[in-house]
Amino acid sequence: MSWGYRRSAPPQQFPLDYAAHLPKYNAEVLKKLARLWVGKDATKLNKEACTKAILRGLTDPAAVQAVIDGLSPFERAGLGLLKRHGQSAPTREFAVELLMLGLPFSGREQRPSYSYHRIEPFYGALNGLLGKGLVLLREWDQAYGYARDLQIDEYHYRPEVFSDPGLLAGVEVTPPTALSLTPVGGVDESGLALQPAEVVLRFVSLVETLRKLGRIDLTSKGRPTKPFLTKLTKALGWEETLGTVSDTPLPQATLFFFQLLQSAGFLRNGPPFSGVALHPQANALFEAPYNAQAATWIRGYRSLTRWTEHVPQGMWLEEDDESGFAKFASLRAALLMALAALPDATAWYRLADLSEEMYDRIGEHFSLRHLQNFYVAYNAIPEQVTKQRAEWQQELHKRWREAEQVWVARAVIGPLFHLGLIALSRQASEKKTEPTLFRLTPLGRAVLYDSFRPTGETTAAALPAVVQDGTCWVVQPNFDVVVYLDRASAARLAFIERIAARKPSTGATALYHLTRDTVYAVLESGLEPGALLETLSRGCDYPLPENIRQTLADWAARREQLAVYRVANVLEFADQQTRDTALAKKPGGGVAVGERYILLSGRQRGRVLSASTSRTVDYLSPPVRCLNVSEEGEVEVAHKRADLLVQGELSAWADADSANGNRWRITRHSVQKAVSTGWTADNILDNLKRRLQHDLPPLLSVAIRAWAGVRTLPTTVAVATDLVLQVTDLEVARAIGGSTLLQPYLRGRLGRQTFLVKHEMVEAFRARLAEFGLQVSGDLELLSSGWKD
Amino acid sequence: MKPSRPRLVPPKQPAADPVEPAGPVGPILHANLTVIEVADPFLLQTLRADRRVGSAILAQLSDCVAIIQPGQGEWIIKQLLKAGHTPKVIDA
Numbered sequence: 013m014s015w016g017y018r019r020s021a022p023p024q025q026f027p028l029d030y031a032a033h034l035p036k037y038n039a040e041v042l043k044k045l046a047r048l049w050v051g052k053d054a055t056k057l058n059k060e061a062c063t064k065a066i067l068r069g070l071t072d073p074a075a076v077q078a079v080i081d082g083l084s085p086f087e088r089a090g091l092g093l094l095k096r097h098g099q100s101a102p103t104r105e106f107a108v109e110l111l112m113l114g115l116p117f118s119g120r121e122q123r124p125s126y127s128y129h130r131i132e133p134f135y136g137a138l139n140g141l142l143g144k145g146l147v148l149l150r151e152w153d154q155a156y157g158y159a160r161d162l163q164i165d166e167y168h169y170r171p172e173v174f175s176d177p178g179l180l181a182g183v184e185v186t187p188p189t190a191l192s193l194t195p196v197g198g199v200d201e202s203g204l205a206l207q208p209a210e211v212v213l214r215f216v217s218l219v220e221t222l223r224k225l226g227r228i229d230l231t232s233k234g235r236p237t238k239p240f241l242t243k244l245t246k247a248l249g250w251e252e253t254l255g256t257v258s259d260t261p262l263p264q265a266t267l268f269f270f271q272l273l274q275s276a277g278f279l280r281n282g283p284p285f286s287g288v289a290l291h292p293q294a295n296a297l298f299e300a301p302y303n304a305q306a307a308t309w310i311r312g313y314r315s316l317t318r319w320t321e322h323v324p325q326g327m328w329l330e331e332d333d334e335s336g337f338a339k340f341a342s343l344r345a346a347l348l349m350a351l352a353a354l355p356d357a358t359a360w361y362r363l364a365d366l367s368e369e370m371y372d373r374i375g376e377h378f379s380l381r382h383l384q385n386f387y388v389a390y391n392a393i394p395e396q397v398t399k400q401r402a403e404w405q406q407e408l409h410k411r412w413r414e415a416e417q418v419w420v421a422r423a424v425i426g427p428l429f430h431l432g433l434i435a436l437s438r439q440a441s442e443k444k445t446e447p448t449l450f451r452l453t454p455l456g457r458a459v460l461y462d463s464f465r466p467t468g469e470t471t472a473a474a475l476p477a478v479v480q481d482g483t484c485w486v487v488q489p490n491f492d493v494v495v496y497l498d499r500a501s502a503a504r505l506a507f508i509e510r511i512a513a514r515k516p517s518t519g520a521t522a523l524y525h526l527t528r529d530t531v532y533a534v535l536e537s538g539l540e541p542g543a544l545l546e547t548l549s550r551g552c553d554y555p556l557p558e559n560i561r562q563t564l565a566d567w568a569a570r571r572e573q574l575a576v577y578r579v580a581n582v583l584e585f586a587d588q589q590t591r592d593t594a595l596a597k598k599p600g601g602g603v604a605v606g607e608r609y610i611l612l613s614g615r616q617r618g619r620v621l622s623a624s625t626s627r628t629v630d631y632l633s634p635p636v637r638c639l640n641v642s643e644e645g646e647v648e649v650a651h652k653r654a655d656l657l658v659q660g661e662l663s664a665w666a667d668a669d670s671a672n673g674n675r676w677r678i679t680r681h682s683v684q685k686a687v688s689t690g691w692t693a694d695n696i697l698d699n700l701k702r703r704l705q706h707d708l709p710p711l712l713s714v715a716i717r718a719w720a721g722v723r724t725l726p727t728t729v730a731v732a733t734d735l736v737l738q739v740t741d742l743e744v745a746r747a748i749g750g751s752t753l754l755q756p757y758l759r760g761r762l763g764r765q766t767f768l769v770k771h772e773m774v775e776a777f778r779a780r781l782a783e784f785g786l787q788v789s790g791d792l793e794l795l796s797s798g799w800k801d
Numbered sequence: 802m803k804p805s806r807p808r809l810v811p812p813k814q815p816a817a818d819p820v821e822p823a824g825p826v827g828p829i830l831h832a833n834l835t836v837i838e839v840a841d842p843f844l845l846q847t848l849r850a851d852r853r854v855g856s857a858i859l860a861q862l863s864d865c866v867a868i869i870q871p872g873q874g875e876w877i878i879k880q881l882l883k884a885g886h887t888p889k890v891i892d893a
Binding site: 528532535536567570571572573574575576577578579580581582583584585586590591594605606607609610611613624625626627628629630631632655656657659660661690 | 827828829830831832833834835836837838839840841844856858859860862863865866868869870871874877878881886887888889890891892
């Protein structure tokens with residue numbers, strides 16, 4: 013057996029089931045859990061009996077009701093909170109939500125038996141529920157050994173808690189205890205607030221832009237790559253307006269909305285190596301009631317990673333480290349609970365007051381930065397302890413105002429405002445430009461406040477109904493489209509986003525502009541020209557201007573003028589008659605092209621692949637070798653092996669033989685003409701070599717370089733008036749030595765670069781060399797006379 | 802610099818080869834080609850005359866159908882868009 017690395021399957025979480033989890037606990041733990049169901053007799057039971065007793069109790073409605081009746085208000089509210097989450101919740105977020113309930117919880121002084129550390133008050137409330145087994149930590153299937161304690165501290169690795177559906181069925185969702193906030197009167201009621209339709213428009217724009225961009229590139233850590241984010245930011249055009257210009261800044265707006273979409277589960281893994289893709293049902297959400305949409309965004313917002321509202325000074329945060337964002341998720345959960353605990357859902361409150369109330373509930377248990385713990389000095393008398401505690405609390409409060417209070421303000425002014433949940437205002441007496449007052453919008457009230465309260469306890473918030481498809485825009489003759497958001501359905505918004513470019517606009521209308529590029533893009537995405545005109549007309553308050561109708565039709569018709577088949581097959585027949593016969597036998601089996609061809613695209617390709625063909629040429633493979641060339645540059649195409657492209661390639665750098673269509677000739681003229689159109693000697697030689705059925709003759713290679721005027725290769729040779737040829741370049745010497753064409757002129761070889769030329773053929777040889785672009789130097793002729801003497 | 806080609810030669814009917822025996826009767830399948838098709842032959846002539854686009858058109862099957870150099874499909878679509886054309890791009 014090898015001791016090497018063995019890849020194992022990633023750990024999986026247990027099902028949300030007590031029966032699956034109880035066997036993971038040791039006997040002592042199970043006895044504690046069983047006390048809730050069988051009382052003190054649990055101490056006498058063994059492990060198996062405890063498990064059975066607990067499971068039996070959970071399935072008995074009377075026993076469940078008895079247990080719930082015996083719970084404290086905090087425990088019942090805690091279970092109600094978990095019920096609101098579904099059946100399970102993220103551990104950290106649930107722990108802070110329990111603290112924000114504002115109810116006294118037992119077990120504040122409990123301390124994990126295995127720990128030397130002081131108690132972690134952050135998990136104090138949660139440990140109260142865990143200790144009784146009302147909720148359990150969700151386990152991993154690869155955890156070793158038995159759990160010896162039910163409670164957790166800061167260093168746990170159980171990201172989720174859950175409870176039994178039977179237990180949850182018996183409790184009601186309870187609102188948190190109201191905060192002690194004082195409403196602010198005399199506020200300008202108009203304030204700043206986004207209408208639900210404006211929020212929908214934002215998400216529709218994002219989704220449609222992502223769809224237009226196609227591929228979504230993420231880093232290995234799951235963050236969008238910088239080039240992709242740059243492209244998305246540019247396409248959306250929000251970043252500057254939302255980030256700096258407005259009174260309600262939202263930093264890194266593009267990243268925020270993208271991460272929110274991802275956190276809400278609207279991005280999913282695409283095919284391998286293609287990044288992630290939009291969920292096909294992304295648009296369906298926009299047609300749901302506004303409060304259902306907002307609830308989805310709130311769930312995504314609470315657990316948002318890789319983006320944050322504000323990073324306090326002194327807090328280290330690594331962009332790619334998801335766990336680093338856990339503290340922000342906790343604070344978001346606390347903020348959302350605080351908004352649910354407002355004394356009056358319709359009143360205006362100060363942001364600073366909200367932060368103070370949050371501090372009162374969690375300030376001693378939680379900090380975005382390092383939480384300073386309170387330690388009592390050894391032998392300190394009670395007065396000293398009281399004094400030290402007061403100093404510690406003062407310091408904590410100061411640090412909260414520096415960090416968390418700023419964060420709370422940024423969260424309310426930024427994401428919560430831009431999700432349409434919060435209205436903002438400021439008092440007339442204040443000099444600050446940024447809002448200092450807030451209240452819930454009807455949408456915010458429905459999602460954050462009323463959802464904790466039974467129907468009928470509060471007056472339901474007046475939410476506008478989701479708009480159905482109808483007329484909602486005006487198309488102007490100058491190609492501008494003014495969209496009235498209060499009447500625009502999500503489908504209409506998605507349509508206009510696809511066919512037109514958005515222009516800057518705010519308030520109740522959105523402005524778009526129809527351009528040839530946007531219309532072309534939408535036609536390319538598969539929308540039929542008829543459907544485009546029809547939908548545009550249906551959404552229009554007035555008849556579509558005639559010039560718009562005509563221009564759109566022209567743009568669509570122009571697209572039909574030119575088609576590019578990315579991948580197509582062509583069947584080549586011997587003659588037109590054979591082609592026509594084949595086509596007549598199989599109608600719809602392709603389109604006749606020219607005299608001898610059938611063009612096959614789409615489904616036709618697949619059908620014909622199985623048809624009997626004499627030969628298949630695949631153009632994704634290297635080119636077919638179908639050329640023969642002589643030293644003199646005579647090229648012959650082996651037509652039995654030729655493909656459709658070889659003639660076109662040859663025409664670039666060879667002259668056609670007018671008598672024989674399969675014969676070509678590479679000449680000084682043809683090479684120089686190719687060079688004048690941008691070819692280089694290397695291009696020509698590469699092209700030729702890839703097509704040749706044999707090695708390229710060295711002399712032709714030298715000649716092509718010489719004709720192309722390549723100066724890097726010395727082409728000077730010399731011929732003695734008598735018999736000696738000296739060649740300065742080794743490559744040229746090899747070409748001459750290996751040439752069958754030049755052999756008749758040579759008597760022999762004296763050295764690697766020196767040849768003996770037949771006396772009577774010197775002039776003919778000199779002319780032959782000149783044909784191949786090899787100039788003869790006069791200097792060497794003189795030298796050769798001396799050599800003779 | 803991308804080489805441009807001086808002229809285009811449509812694929813010719815193979816000349817009769819007295820040496821090689823006659824091949825099988827079936828047609829030849831040319832697979833995985835990028836093809837450009839125009840409604841008006843004049844448009845194809847215009848494209849061929851274009852220095853950038855024309856260099857990638859290697860063969861012409863008819864007055865309205867031509868073959869693009871393999872691997873140059875995306876490049877030529879981009880060039881067509883740049884030149885103000887709105888090609889209908891048909892995928893497999």
